Amino acid sequence: MRKRINRTVKRRDFLKLGGGVLAGAALSKYLPRTVGQSGAVVEAAGFSQVAATPADIHLVGTDGWIYLPGEIAIPGTVNQFYLPDDFAPPGLTAYMFGFRDVTGLTNDQVFAQKMKCQATAPLFWVDEGQEYRLKLTNVGLAMRPDLIDEHTVHWHGFRNAWPIFDGEPHSSVRVPIGRSLTYFYQPFHPGTYMYHCHVEETEHVHMGMTGSVFVRPAQNGNAYTYNGKTYHKFAYNDGDGSTGYDREYVINLTDFWAEAHWADSHVQLPDWTNFNAEIFMMNGRVYPDTLAPNGGVDGNPFNLNDANGDAVAPVGRPELQYQPLTSLIEVNAGETVLLRFINLSFSKQSMTVPGLKMRVVGTDATPLRGTTGADHSYDTHTIHIGSGGTFDAIFTAPENVTSVKTYLLYNRNFNRLHNAGAAGYGGQMTEIRVHPAGTLKAQSDPNTAELA
Amino acid sequence: MNKTARLKPTRRSFILGLTLAMVALAFIAYNVIQVAADGPVAAPATGIVCTENASSTFTLTAKEGYISMADGNQIYMWGLAEGRDDFQYPGPVLCVNQHDTVTIVLHNTLIEDTSLVFPGQVDVLANGGPMEPQFDGQGNLTSLTEVATANGGSVTYKFVVNEPGTYIYQSGTNPGIQTQMGLWGALVVRPSMGPDYAYNDATTQFNADSEYMMMLSEIDPLLHQAIERGESFNMNDYNARYFLINGRTFPDTLAPNNANWLPGQPYSSLSHIYPYHPVDYPLPALDRFIGMGVEGYPFHPHAFNAQIIARDGRLLQTPLGQDLYEERFSLPINPGQTSDALYAWTDTYKWNPDAAPGDADEFPVEIPNQQNLPPGLFYGSPFLGNQDVVPVAGHSFNQCGEFYHIAHNHNLQQITGWGVVLIGQITFTRIDPPLPNNCP
Numbered sequence: 037m038r039k040r041i042n043r044t045v046k047r048r049d050f051l052k053l054g055g056g057v058l059a060g061a062a063l064s065k066y067l068p069r070t071v072g073q074s075g076a077v078v079e080a081a082g083f084s085q086v087a088a089t090p091a092d093i094h095l096v097g098t099d100g101w102i103y104l105p106g107e108i109a110i111p112g113t114v115n116q117f118y119l120p121d122d123f124a125p126p127g128l129t130a131y132m133f134g135f136r137d138v139t140g141l142t143n144d145q146v147f148a149q150k151m152k153c154q155a156t157a158p159l160f161w162v163d164e165g166q167e168y169r170l171k172l173t174n175v176g177l178a179m180r181p182d183l184i185d186e187h188t189v190h191w192h193g194f195r196n197a198w199p200i201f202d203g204e205p206h207s208s209v210r211v212p213i214g215r216s217l218t219y220f221y222q223p224f225h226p227g228t229y230m231y232h233c234h235v236e237e238t239e240h241v242h243m244g245m246t247g248s249v250f251v252r253p254a255q256n257g258n259a260y261t262y263n264g265k266t267y268h269k270f271a272y273n274d275g276d277g278s279t280g281y282d283r284e285y286v287i288n289l290t291d292f293w294a295e296a297h298w299a300d301s302h303v304q305l306p307d308w309t310n311f312n313a314e315i316f317m318m319n320g321r322v323y324p325d326t327l328a329p330n331g332g333v334d335g336n337p338f339n340l341n342d343a344n345g346d347a348v349a350p351v352g353r354p355e356l357q358y359q360p361l362t363s364l365i366e367v368n369a370g371e372t373v374l375l376r377f378i379n380l381s382f383s384k385q386s387m388t389v390p391g392l393k394m395r396v397v398g399t400d401a402t403p404l405r406g407t408t409g410a411d412h413s414y415d416t417h418t419i420h421i422g423s424g425g426t427f428d429a430i431f432t433a434p435e436n437v438t439s440v441k442t443y444l445l446y447n448r449n450f451n452r453l454h455n456a457g458a459a460g461y462g463g464q465m466t467e468i469r470v471h472p473a474g475t476l477k478a479q480s481d482p483n484t485a486e487l488a
Numbered sequence: 489m490n491k492t493a494r495l496k497p498t499r500r501s502f503i504l505g506l507t508l509a510m511v512a513l514a515f516i517a518y519n520v521i522q523v524a525a526d527g528p529v530a531a532p533a534t535g536i537v538c539t540e541n542a543s544s545t546f547t548l549t550a551k552e553g554y555i556s557m558a559d560g561n562q563i564y565m566w567g568l569a570e571g572r573d574d575f576q577y578p579g580p581v582l583c584v585n586q587h588d589t590v591t592i593v594l595h596n597t598l599i600e601d602t603s604l605v606f607p608g609q610v611d612v613l614a615n616g617g618p619m620e621p622q623f624d625g626q627g628n629l630t631s632l633t634e635v636a637t638a639n640g641g642s643v644t645y646k647f648v649v650n651e652p653g654t655y656i657y658q659s660g661t662n663p664g665i666q667t668q669m670g671l672w673g674a675l676v677v678r679p680s681m682g683p684d685y686a687y688n689d690a691t692t693q694f695n696a697d698s699e700y701m702m703m704l705s706e707i708d709p710l711l712h713q714a715i716e717r718g719e720s721f722n723m724n725d726y727n728a729r730y731f732l733i734n735g736r737t738f739p740d741t742l743a744p745n746n747a748n749w750l751p752g753q754p755y756s757s758l759s760h761i762y763p764y765h766p767v768d769y770p771l772p773a774l775d776r777f778i779g780m781g782v783e784g785y786p787f788h789p790h791a792f793n794a795q796i797i798a799r800d801g802r803l804l805q806t807p808l809g810q811d812l813y814e815e816r817f818s819l820p821i822n823p824g825q826t827s828d829a830l831y832a833w834t835d836t837y838k839w840n841p842d843a844a845p846g847d848a849d850e851f852p853v854e855i856p857n858q859q860n861l862p863p864g865l866f867y868g869s870p871f872l873g874n875q876d877v878v879p880v881a882g883h884s885f886n887q888c889g890e891f892y893h894i895a896h897n898h899n900l901q902q903i904t905g906w907g908v909v910l911i912g913q914i915t916f917t918r919i920d921p922p923l924p925n926n927c928p
């Protein structure tokens with residue numbers, strides 16, 4: 037082995053040598069070696085947390101059922117279908133693995149969420165430098181008592197992760213049925229990320245254990261004026277307001293290979309190198325369901341559960357009970373919207389918005405600036421996003437809108453713009469509705485809109 | 489192999505067991521090789537293995553051979569070997585210096601004509617004249633360039649490497665079949681600034697002990713079988729089943745360079761680094777990516793974004809010399825393209841197993857109980873440089889409390905192989921505790 041590094045004193049030795057707690061706390065935390073691109077790097081200030089601090093979010097890993105329209109026949113059979121799955125409960129069609137937000141539920145309620153996973157997994161966000169704890173409990177797979185699969189949470193893209201909090205099972209620990217692990221995150225790099233289970237990852241990711249997470253920059257709350265508009269919310273620590281926005285929407289892209297989902301509910305295994313997805317989803321739904329409102333109490337997807345701990349369906353859409361997140365983008369005339377694109381499908385997607393220009397300001401939680409600040413953000417109407425990648429793109433809605441004006445955001449890979457091969461529009465498509473100025477209140481949470 | 493005293497009576501447990509057993513073998517052998525590697529001719533266990541000489545003159549022999557997949561399948565290949573060396577896949581990593589005149593003599597022992605093209609090089613000479621496409625008497629294109637004829641022919645290519653960087657050489661004859669069969673390799677041009685720079689720019693300096701080739705390719709076994717049988721293959725039927733890094737599937741990717749149980753697959757892709765330290769370990773590692781698939785692979789390193797500094801042998805910078813480096817956690821590794829990427833891992837959190845309650849470096853959550861939470865094969869403990877006792881019926885290949893992070897293709901169907909999970913494009917980065925440490 038070629039080792040050629042200088043000897044160093046271990047930090048523990050340093051402390052023993054009398055460097056003292058002060059120096060230990062102040063000097064020995066080297067800054068992450070992520071240069072200018074990642075914005076102002078804040079030193080990890082103190083680790084004062086007490087063990088067993090309550091989790092900020094509590095997820096379960098389990099299986100469940102969702103609603104995807106359309107029919108996919110099993111080749112060589114008569115009237116047998118991969119989709120809808122013949123085991124599906126009434127109203128639902130597709131077998132999934134996934135997470136559910138069970139924060140604040142009693143222990144009994146938590147375990148009662150077995151076979152009630154949601155698609156997409158709960159969206160959460162963390163401020164730059166914030167200490168954040170995510171507790172994962174594995175409540176098992178109801179349809180597959182023969183499987184005793186563990187789960188983990190992998191925060192995909194988290195820089196300088198310790199393996200214990202990375203979730204990749206070779207290098208860390210897994211959470212078996214009935215047990216829990218609390219993951220700790222203190223992110224220092226703003227931007228858009230994703231998370232997913234990493235146990236038997238080809239299967240568990242494809243089956244739906246996929247979600248969105250992003251990190252808000254320390255610059256938030258300061259005012260910067262850019263192109264004549266003053267912003268208080270930003271994608272990155274840009275120092276000039278160039279990544280400022282009024283509203284933000286997460287667009288999490290996944291795909292669905294019906295054979296694999298059917299195989300899992302029928303105690304079968306596919307050959308993954310035959311992978312051939314038929315359905316392409318946006319935040320766990322297909323068009324036009326992408327336009328349906330958020331689920332949750334009063335339509336708040338971040339307060340999802342009723343008093344018994346079960347998910348509250350979107351108004352008028354009981355079959356979307358476990359697909360709580362809307363992709364409908366609503367904005368007042370002249371406002372600026374940040375789209376956080378995430379691709380957790382197994383192929384590249386091409387998301388396009390005719391009629392509006394998007395400015396791509398970041399990819400993979402990194403502002404598009406060189407290490408000395410050279411700007412390489414760009415205007416486009418289509419982004420090409422590979423699996424495991426994220427794009428931060430900003431558009432400004434037109435001014436002087438007197439009645440609602442609608443734009444479409446969809447996958448330019450037209451062979452994916454349908455629901456299970458049926459005629460008409462489907463798949464990864466949603467609408468951007470521009471309202472007359474003052475129609476909507478200021479946005480409180482991502483993917484939400486309220487009338488003023 | 490019984491991982492954690494649990495039983496899981498499904499096919500997947502068999503496959504997982506098979507994979508774990510192979511990992512076990514690889515790691516046992518890895519440790520053996522560590523000792524053996526002290527011999528004078530042994531290549532380092534990890535990192536780039538350069539084929540190089542003072543005159544930058546290479547003889548490459550196109551010949552047949554076999555490689556083995558982690559599910560046990562043997563694949564018939566055509567490969568390029570240096571001189572009279574044995575078959576290997578991929579071809580040798582040729583390392584030369586900027587401004588060298590490179591001479592490559594191609595000998596062909598195969599049953600059809602072959603040739604080489606050098607994307608990114610200019611003014612290439614073939615047999616002394618300008619390299620040109622070849623046509624038959626009717627004007628049909630027969631080869632992208634001058635060939636070494638079947639069954640013993642030769643051709644000599646010559647060019648001056650003016651620009652540093654990472655390049656590909658690959659077959660220019662029947663390339664759809666021949667590159668898939670294995671007739672390709674990497675060309676690394678060292679800049680005038682020195683061998684520990686990727687380009688002639690101070691920001692491209694890397695740790696010379698942590699330089700890695702990352703050559704991503706794929707195999708359609710039915711194509712190879714057809715060629716082995718002398719049959720034709722319809723490229724419309726092309727469907728890759730195996731996905732490789734440096735010519736190997738996981739877990740063979742972790743085995744050392746020149747592992748003797750992989751005789752035709754000499755190149756490891758296990759990366760080995762130390763935590764960033766401003767004085768003791770200030771320089772990043774360098775990955776030189778080559779995309780040899782027919783579509784892009786989105787390559788995802790855990791725990792550090794890779795900073796792409798160059799594509800196709802050209803530094804990413806403005807005309808004024810400002811860099812346009814891109815930090816990515818999903819690196820687009822596109823067909824026929826090369827990317828050079830720097831990376832480092834920083835111990836930002838420095839949690840300490842000996843911290844007293846309330847200390848600044850106290851572990852931030854309840855320390856996981858290994859009896860409750862089954863550990864992975866490479867896991868040592870939550871802490872860098874610290875090893876927990878392996879639980880009863882558990883197994884660990886962790887040597888000294890080192891950390892591991894996976895790096896893999898995020899088209900997750902491509903981390904499987906022909907029905908077997910976890911034998912695709914996967915490798916790991918090993919992060920050792922700072923020296924002095926207890927690592928072997």
Ligand SMILES: [Cu+2]
Nearest residue numbers: 187233235240
């Ligand atoms: Cu899982």
Ligand SMILES: [Cu+2]
Nearest residue numbers: 192232424898
């Ligand atoms: Cu991932």
